[in-house]
Amino acid sequence: MPRATINDIARQAGVSPTAVSFAFNSPARLSTTTVERILAVARDMGYMPNPLSRGLVAGHVGVLGLIVPQALREIFANPFFATLQQGIGSVCDEHNLGLLTLSPQNNSLELAIARAPVDGFIIVGLNEQHHEVLPLRKRGIPFVIVDGDAEIAQSVNSADEESAYAAAAHLLEQGHREVLILAFDMPHRHLDNIFYGVGARRTWGYQRAFANYGVEWRDSWFLPTQGSVEGGAQRFAQALDEGYRPTAILTASDLIALGVLRAARQRGIQIPNDLEVIGYDDIPVAELVSPALSTVRQPIMEKGRIAGELLVAALSGDTGAERVVLAAELILRETTR
Amino acid sequence: MPRATINDIARQAGVSPTAVSFAFNSPARLSTTTVERILAVARDMGYMPNPLSRGLVAGHVGVLGLIVPQALREIFANPFFATLQQGIGSVCDEHNLGLLTLSPQNNSLELAIARAPVDGFIIVGLNEQHHEVLPLRKRGIPFVIVDGDAEIAQSVNSADEESAYAAAAHLLEQGHREVLILAFDMPHRHLDNIFYGVGARRTWGYQRAFANYGVEWRDSWFLPTQGSVEGGAQRFAQALDEGYRPTAILTASDLIALGVLRAARQRGIQIPNDLEVIGYDDIPVAELVSPALSTVRQPIMEKGRIAGELLVAALSGDTGAERVVLAAELILRETTR
DNA sequence: GGCTATTAGTAAAGGCCTTTACTAATAGCC
DNA sequence: GGCTATTAGTAAAGGCCTTTACTAATAGCC
Numbered sequence: 264m265p266r267a268t269i270n271d272i273a274r275q276a277g278v279s280p281t282a283v284s285f286a287f288n289s290p291a292r293l294s295t296t297t298v299e300r301i302l303a304v305a306r307d308m309g310y311m312p313n314p315l316s317r318g319l320v321a322g323h324v325g326v327l328g329l330i331v332p333q334a335l336r337e338i339f340a341n342p343f344f345a346t347l348q349q350g351i352g353s354v355c356d357e358h359n360l361g362l363l364t365l366s367p368q369n370n371s372l373e374l375a376i377a378r379a380p381v382d383g384f385i386i387v388g389l390n391e392q393h394h395e396v397l398p399l400r401k402r403g404i405p406f407v408i409v410d411g412d413a414e415i416a417q418s419v420n421s422a423d424e425e426s427a428y429a430a431a432a433h434l435l436e437q438g439h440r441e442v443l444i445l446a447f448d449m450p451h452r453h454l455d456n457i458f459y460g461v462g463a464r465r466t467w468g469y470q471r472a473f474a475n476y477g478v479e480w481r482d483s484w485f486l487p488t489q490g491s492v493e494g495g496a497q498r499f500a501q502a503l504d505e506g507y508r509p510t511a512i513l514t515a516s517d518l519i520a521l522g523v524l525r526a527a528r529q530r531g532i533q534i535p536n537d538l539e540v541i542g543y544d545d546i547p548v549a550e551l552v553s554p555a556l557s558t559v560r561q562p563i564m565e566k567g568r569i570a571g572e573l574l575v576a577a578l579s580g581d582t583g584a585e586r587v588v589l590a591a592e593l594i595l596r597e598t599t600r
Numbered sequence: 601m602p603r604a605t606i607n608d609i610a611r612q613a614g615v616s617p618t619a620v621s622f623a624f625n626s627p628a629r630l631s632t633t634t635v636e637r638i639l640a641v642a643r644d645m646g647y648m649p650n651p652l653s654r655g656l657v658a659g660h661v662g663v664l665g666l667i668v669p670q671a672l673r674e675i676f677a678n679p680f681f682a683t684l685q686q687g688i689g690s691v692c693d694e695h696n697l698g699l700l701t702l703s704p705q706n707n708s709l710e711l712a713i714a715r716a717p718v719d720g721f722i723i724v725g726l727n728e729q730h731h732e733v734l735p736l737r738k739r740g741i742p743f744v745i746v747d748g749d750a751e752i753a754q755s756v757n758s759a760d761e762e763s764a765y766a767a768a769a770h771l772l773e774q775g776h777r778e779v780l781i782l783a784f785d786m787p788h789r790h791l792d793n794i795f796y797g798v799g800a801r802r803t804w805g806y807q808r809a810f811a812n813y814g815v816e817w818r819d820s821w822f823l824p825t826q827g828s829v830e831g832g833a834q835r836f837a838q839a840l841d842e843g844y845r846p847t848a849i850l851t852a853s854d855l856i857a858l859g860v861l862r863a864a865r866q867r868g869i870q871i872p873n874d875l876e877v878i879g880y881d882d883i884p885v886a887e888l889v890s891p892a893l894s895t896v897r898q899p900i901m902e903k904g905r906i907a908g909e910l911l912v913a914a915l916s917g918d919t920g921a922e923r924v925v926l927a928a929e930l931i932l933r934e935t936t937r
Numbered sequence: 938g939g940c941t942a943t944t945a946g947t948a949a950a951g952g953c954c955t956t957t958a959c960t961a962a963t964a965g966c967c
Numbered sequence: 968g969g970c971t972a973t974t975a976g977t978a979a980a981g982g983c984c985t986t987t988a989c990t991a992a993t994a995g996c997c
């Protein structure tokens with residue numbers, strides 16, 4: 264049994280399809296009794312106007328797209344995204360929008376973007392020059408970049424270089440010289456230069472700190488790490504097995520740091536006495552675990568909220584191109600001395 | 601500048617719109633050189649076929665809808681939903697689908713459902729008889745109910761009554777007689793009878809335990825509570841102010857229980873010595889906090905995964921109507937003696 | 938009672954794409 | 968060299984809805 268269409272309702276109610284459309288969209292154009300008759304028939308048959316057709320003629324569907332170059336499963340496991348979505352969600356709530364979360368499809372983010380029935384995109388972790396993003400620019404579809412580089416497009420970022428500098432400087436200041444860095448693993452390697460965006464800025468910050476304190480920078484102590492508790496635990500354990508003996512660790516995210524804590528506990532490494540650890544993000548659990556995690560706090564929810572607001576403004580024709588940079592601060596808890 | 605359509609590309613490439621469509625969807629129908637010429641023009645103009653039109657003729661858009669009767673902001677703040685979405689997300693990843701999360705729009709969930717450009721729904725916390733759900737049944741749009749009652753539709757639930765019984769029985773067994781229950785606050789009050797689904801089943805379980813242990817059931821000790829840390833903290837503090845002196849507490853969710861822990865700490869109440877607390881869900885933080893939370897573990901991720909799989913099966917024509925009930929178990933940690 | 942204004946509705950075009958049925962041209966074959 | 972088979976494309980219909988321009992009937996008015 265195929266779904267009832269506007270024509271079925273029209274026939275059943277003895278009116279034209281136009282009248283059915285009016286009953287839903289401009290009931291004032293019809294007499295009250297006709298509107299009621301039409302709506303009663305519609306209710307009877309469970310009819311609702313097809314959102315796709317409606318969107319096609321209206322030019323919008325009331326959905327924001329959130330594009331992330333990681334699997335949905337990982338996104339929803341990551342408190343960073345949960346908090347970011349809270350921020351975006353608060354804007355959606357206000358404007359009666361839905362939030363469509365999208366991952367690569369058949370390993371192609373471009374495909375996912377092309378197929379998305381949305382009014383605009385919030386894109387996390389890509390630059391405006393990425394080949395997935397270019398078509399949007401050419402096509403004039405509104406989007407906002409979060410945690411990525413942008414010269415032309417709108418973007419929201421944190422002060423990554425400064426905060427990375429602060430974290431590294433703190434450890435070097437304490438006299439640490441064997442500092443291991445568990446960095447992002449750049450899920451998005453298809454560009455010639457994988458060194459962009461958040462990862463690049465943080466690395467510059469670290470390197471600047473090392474230079475300032477006269478400490479040699481060793482690429483071999485900079486280890487790309489999968490961004491999860493499991494990933495952090497494994498990478499740290501592996502590093503130990505390979506002979507690394509760090510006295511301090513900087514991680515690209517709190518999740519990775521939590522993994523380090525777990526692996527350290529298993530190996531009997533005392534934190535912060537044997538090893539100091541600084542995470543990044545300040546996700547809610549960071550202060551709940553024991554020892555409480557020292558970390559760099561970035562205003563994630565704010566990031567999402569601003570990104571949402573910029574996008575909503577763009578959807579209603581605002582063509583400004585803001586590039587917002589939010590402050591981040593070092594929070595010292597119990598994984599540092 | 602309006603967006604390029606298939607006709608613009610056709611004109612520019614000197615072919616018919618049909619040819620452009622073929623270039624994207626069935627390139628074998630065209631010569632290689634033509635396909636390349638068309639795709640080059642498309643790339644140049646940032647053209648991608650409009651997902652709405654495509655969806656309209658294809659009959660599907662590759663998006664699952666997740667419907668929750670709470671604000672998006674709250675959903676993304678709630679680890680229960682994060683884990684549920686992880687489960688659903690793993691199915692989406694596998695089948696190249698997006699996940700559209702939807703909240704009431706203008707206070708109407710029905711409106712949100714009507715406007716959603718999706719292929720099917722996962723509906724959390726409503727019954728199949730709710731007026732929001734009825735049109736989907738009549739219209740034949742596939743959906744799966746999670747944490748709600750269903751006789752006809754597909755559904756995924758936990759063994760709520762049994763696990764609530766077990767939690768209450770454990771406390772009563774220990775001799776507690778002043779047991780406060782911080783229950784769901786039923787955001788969805790529009791039905792005559794607000795007593796349905798998860799909340800109702802758990803309450804039956806509690807009541808059965810009270811009856812079995814010969815303890816009087818007092819409605820006044822059953823307090824609807826907003827499902828967040830803040831909500832739990834406030835409700836508990838308010839109860840104390842009103843003169844309640846519970847020796848044990850059962851909560852509808854771990855978030856509420858975490859709120860109780862926080863408020864208890866502020867008031868100098870020792871847990872578990874002065875007060876035993878049992879949460880519900882076993883969200884990841886439950887075992888990280890101190891004291892670690894005793895709770896009822898339900899397989900949330902599994903719930904999401906199964907709901908996703910049932911829906912995907914329904915989308916490909918599987919008309920079975922499974923009603924899955926997952927086991928839940930009492931986990932005793934440090935908030936019970 | 939004849940004119941204008943309003944009310945209640947319809948017909949047709951258009952939003953953007955895909956698919957089916959067709960045509961024209963070339964290739965293959967003995 | 969004339970037939971069939973294949974290749975490369977096009978025209979037109981159709982997916983479901985909304986909006987614009989129109990018509991017909993009624994109401995209002997002096």
